[in-house]
Amino acid sequence: MSDSAAAPLRGVVVCHGTVAAALVDATEQISGLTGHLVAVSNSGCDRESLEARIEAAVADGPAVVFVDMASGSCLIATLRRLRERPGVAVVTGVNLAMLVDFVFHLSLPPAEAADHAAASGGKAIRLP
Amino acid sequence: MPFVLSRVDDRLIHGQVVIGWGRPLGVQRILLVDDEVAANEWEQDLYRMAVPEGVTIEFAGTVAAAPLLAAWQADARRSMLLTGSVPALVHLYAADPAALHRINLGGLHHRPGRTERLPYLYLTAEEYRSLVELETLGADITAQDVPSAVPVGLGALA
Numbered sequence: 001m002s003d004s005a006a007a008p009l010r011g012v013v014v015c016h017g018t019v020a021a022a023l024v025d026a027t028e029q030i031s032g033l034t035g036h037l038v039a040v041s042n043s044g045c046d047r048e049s050l051e052a053r054i055e056a057a058v059a060d061g062p063a064v065v066f067v068d069m070a071s072g073s074c075l076i077a078t079l080r081r082l083r084e085r086p087g088v089a090v091v092t093g094v095n096l097a098m099l100v101d102f103v104f105h106l107s108l109p110p111a112e113a114a115d116h117a118a119a120s121g122g123k124a125i126r127l128p
Numbered sequence: 129m130p131f132v133l134s135r136v137d138d139r140l141i142h143g144q145v146v147i148g149w150g151r152p153l154g155v156q157r158i159l160l161v162d163d164e165v166a167a168n169e170w171e172q173d174l175y176r177m178a179v180p181e182g183v184t185i186e187f188a189g190t191v192a193a194a195p196l197l198a199a200w201q202a203d204a205r206r207s208m209l210l211t212g213s214v215p216a217l218v219h220l221y222a223a224d225p226a227a228l229h230r231i232n233l234g235g236l237h238h239r240p241g242r243t244e245r246l247p248y249l250y251l252t253a254e255e256y257r258s259l260v261e262l263e264t265l266g267a268d269i270t271a272q273d274v275p276s277a278v279p280v281g282l283g284a285l286a
Contacts, residue, residue, distance in 0.1 A: 016143065044247075046138040046237035047212075071178035073142035079174060 009106045009113060011037045012057040013094060014078055015068040018043075027099040036103050042073050050077040062087035064102060064114045066094035089114035097124030130201060131159075131227065134209040136217050137234040140165065141178045141185070144234065145210065148274040150183065156205040158185045161193040161220065162212050190216045194223030201227050214255040221262055231262070233271040245285040248273045256285065 013020040020039035028034045038057040042050050054077055058065065065082065067075045070092040082088050089110040091098065098121030105113050132153045137145060140162060149155065158179060165171045166189040176185055188196060190211070197220065200207060209228070211217055214236070221228045235248045242250035249271050251259070263269050263282050270279035 044237055046235075046239070047140070049237065049239075050139075069143065071146075073139045076142075076171075076174055076178065080171065 007060060007062060008036075009108070009110060010058075010061075010063050011099065011102050012040060012054065012063050012065045013037055013099065014040045014042070014054055014057075014065060014074045015094065016042055016072075016074065019068055023094065023096060023099055026096055027103060030096070030100055031103050033103045036106060037099060042077070045073075045077075047073070047077060047080070050074070051081040054078055055081050058082065058085075058088060061085065062110045064088075064110050064117065065090045066098065066102075066117075067092045068094055091118045091121075093118075093121065095121045095124060097121050129204060129206065130229075131209045132206050133232055134228045134230060135232040135234045136211055136214065136236065138212045138236050140210060140212050141175050144274055145208070146179050146183065149208065149234075150180070152275055153208070154206050155208045156183060157203070157207040158183060159193070159200055159207055159209045160185055160187050161190055161210065161216055162187075163189045163216075166192070190219050194220055197224040197227045214251070214258050218258050218262065221265070221267060225266060229266070229268060231267050231269045233259075233269065234273055246271055246273075246280060249285065251285070 013023055018041060020041055024037040024039040027037060040053050040057050045053065050073060065078050065088060067078055067090060069075060075092060078090055087110055091114045098117045101120035102113060102117040105116050108116060132155060133149055140160060166187045172187050179185055233249055236250055238250045241252045244250050259269055259282055269282045271285060272279040
């Protein structure tokens with residue numbers, strides 16, 4: 001087993017402005033689990049510097065990268081740098097329910113954790 | 129028809145461009161001039177994903193774009209010209225000053241050698257001099273990240 005495979009799964013939340021930091025803070029408050037999510041903002045970044053921020057946050061992986069929008073600078077930067085990286089999965093449309101689900105499923109492989117979190121995030125969208 | 133916006137933005141296509149400007153201006157086509165993207169079909173697909181339905185994108189490198197400016201302007205669609213650097217802008221302006229008469233500085237971010245002029249606009253001394261030179265030649269250059277912001281003239285960015 002490689003070192004990267006033995007590393008704990010982390011979530012990297014990439015959003016516009018201060019959204020990622022707020023989502024990470026709220027997830028930690030709700031779950032009581034800290035240290036599993038890293039917030040990345042695109043503020044003040046051109047393409048290269050945003051890619052560098054994301055790559056530094058993912059580190060050696062494994063990781064699931066949660067992006068706010070299904071298009072735009074955050075997703076483009078994520079895919080440009082990480083699309084061929086094994087052990088990294090990407091989910092768009094991040095919300096709080098998605099992240100709370102994620103921190104309780106850290107033992108899953110990245111792709112499965114991403115699927116599980118995306119399903120929970122989707123179920124949280126309702127018109128009550 | 130004339131470009132509805134000629135913008136310099138090192139993030140290229142992102143929310144401010146397609147939503148902030150694209151919607152109020154009724155942009156139907158984005159002309160993305162960037163050497164790296166023009167050479168990479170995978171990235172072009174990524175950028176196509178980033179625009180709303182009904183908006184098309186055309187890609188070109190800086191040198192290839194210059195002779196296309198007239199044809200692009202002859203098109204009836206409402207088009208935004210978008211490039212990511214001051215040198216690319218200078219090259220395009222030299223090819224067709226009338227086409228790029230009004231220039232929007234929408235976002236150039238921090239890099240070594242650049243200093244902050246606005247929170248979203250960092251320029252090296254050389255980049256600033258290049259823009260002043262374009263203004264001397266007749267270009268109307270303002271910095272404005274989103275339509276609701278107040279445009280800032282080049283003189284205030286020194």
